[in-house]
Amino acid sequence: xxLTTILLMALLSxxxxxxxxxxxxxxxxxxxxxxxxxxxxxxYNIADDQRIxxxxxxxxxxxxxxxxxxxICVLSGGPCVYTGDTMAESHAGKNINDMHFNALVEDLxxxxxxxxxxxxxxxxxxxxxxPMHGDIVYH
Amino acid sequence: xxxxxxxxxxxxxxxxxxxxxDIVHADSGGRLLATGAATQIEGSAGGGIVPMAVLSGYDTxxxxxxxxxxxxxxxxxxRLDSIGAAWSWRNRVELSAARQELRxxxxxxxxxxxxxxxxxxxxxxxxxxxxxxxxxxxPQISAGAQYKKNLDFFIxxxxxxxxxxxxxxxxxxxxxFLAGFADRNVLLNGVVRWTKSNQESLVGFGGDKRNSREAVxxxxxxxxxxxxxxxxxxxxxxPDNLSFARAQDWKDVFVAWFPDKQWSVVAAWVDLGDIATxxxxxxxxxxxxxxx
Numbered sequence: 029x030x031l032t033t034i035l036l037m038a039l040l041s042x043x044x045x046x047x048x049x050x051x052x053x054x055x056x057x058x059x060x061x062x063x064x065x066x067x068x069x070x071x072y073n074i075a076d077d078q079r080i081x082x083x084x085x086x087x088x089x090x091x092x093x094x095x096x097x098x099x100i101c102v103l104s105g106g107p108c109v110y111t112g113d114t115m116a117e118s119h120a121g122k123n124i125n126d127m128h129f130n131a132l133v134e135d136l137x138x139x140x141x142x143x144x145x146x147x148x149x150x151x152x153x154x155x156x157x158x159p160m161h162g163d164i165v166y167h
Numbered sequence: 168x169x170x171x172x173x174x175x176x177x178x179x180x181x182x183x184x185x186x187x188x189d190i191v192h193a194d195s196g197g198r199l200l201a202t203g204a205a206t207q208i209e210g211s212a213g214g215g216i217v218p219m220a221v222l223s224g225y226d227t228x229x230x231x232x233x234x235x236x237x238x239x240x241x242x243x244x245x246r247l248d249s250i251g252a253a254w255s256w257r258n259r260v261e262l263s264a265a266r267q268e269l270r271x272x273x274x275x276x277x278x279x280x281x282x283x284x285x286x287x288x289x290x291x292x293x294x295x296x297x298x299x300x301x302x303x304x305x306p307q308i309s310a311g312a313q314y315k316k317n318l319d320f321f322i323x324x325x326x327x328x329x330x331x332x333x334x335x336x337x338x339x340x341x342x343x344f345l346a347g348f349a350d351r352n353v354l355l356n357g358v359v360r361w362t363k364s365n366q367e368s369l370v371g372f373g374g375d376k377r378n379s380r381e382a383v384x385x386x387x388x389x390x391x392x393x394x395x396x397x398x399x400x401x402x403x404x405x406p407d408n409l410s411f412a413r414a415q416d417w418k419d420v421f422v423a424w425f426p427d428k429q430w431s432v433v434a435a436w437v438d439l440g441d442i443a444t445x446x447x448x449x450x451x452x453x454x455x456x457x458x459x
Contacts, residue, residue, distance in 0.1 A: 147350075151345055
């Protein structure tokens with residue numbers, strides 16, 4: 029009985045502690061190096077994705093990679109500063125539709141799977157990115 | 168002779184399967200996996216017994232798409248088979264058609280009537296009014312209607328049902344909460360249906376106790392274990408129009424599997440309560456859906 033109580037308390041406090049760390053997701057994504065690898069894999073997936081590869085043809089890949097790394101780093105609670113344009117600015121006039129947006133989400137999920145990022149961390153990252161949908165599509 | 172026929176049948180089945188797979192693989196739309204839901208027994212996009220605000224298939228605001236499904240509910244004394252198809256356009260309008268066939272051998276035996284089957288046609292339309300199930304902060308809201316025509320009205324009529332056809336209207340709100348519970352995605356769905364149907368109108372519309380529409384509540388809640396597996400539960404309130412037998416609310420617990428954007432499979436344990444005096448109708452539900 030006492031053991032159960034102790035285990036339960038350990039579990040509860042563990043959970044509480046985990047939830048209170050703001051850079052939890054950043055760590056689960058593998059910190060700076062993990063996020064760099066993730067974004068590189070995402071960009072390779074995009075380049076192979078007929079649905080959206082054309083949208084990125086004129087992009088400066090180096091810059092795109094750096095800004096995406098910064099953005100995911102900031103969103104996940106990491107020690108970075110985002111220095112890129114707003115989502116509305118960087119996507120204006122590009123005729124991005126729902127299909128394009130979802131294709132990128134699928135490419136990101138594929139990249140996260142290949143990085144063996146947990147389902148819970150994947151869900152949390154997508155939850156942070158999803159609200160940008162309205163600023164990106166049909167502008 | 169037999170082997171020739173057997174070979175012909177095998178070839179035929181193989182051809183149909185290949186053709187179906189070709190059609191189904193032709194083009195899947197641009198929405199995210201599982202956002203087209205499954206098909207509920209009346210042919211609308213939803214779970215097993217309850218519709219949702221999402222539209223069938225995976226078409227975005229620039230595409231069209233559709234689904235076909237078969238399902239079976241098997242309880243102690245009844246068996247309901249449904250088959251149908253749905254087409255949706257630009258993630259705005261869904262049109263659906265389904266044929267249902269209810270086998271009721273126990274009831275037919277008890278009543279001493281030769282009819283052991285009730286067939287019903289359902290034609291549905293659904294319009295997305297507002298929102299996106301994944302991306303907007305508020306739920307996706309849709310309005311729908313299901314026109315139903317009961318083709319074997321002898322038993323429903325004997326039970327006191329007033330009409331063999333009618334229209335159900337509903338308003339549905341559906342939302343996926345990303346990382347909503349324990350960092351898993353949570354699906355919540357609520358429906359208000361204006362109806363006077365008896366047992367999903369398999370026992371006709373209206374009755375001696377009540378012959379006017381009322382608002383009933385239907386709901387679904389689910390948890391995505393990962394992108395492919397959803398577990399959940401549904402509840403569907405039933406009008407109680409017939410003094411001949413009380414109608415009880417329907418409920419189920421289900422597991423849904425979305426292996427890819429072409430297929431989905433739902434299995435459930437259903438509890439339909441008492442139906443036409445036969446008590447405790449519990450049993451299994453299975454449905455398979457193909458998207459194109």
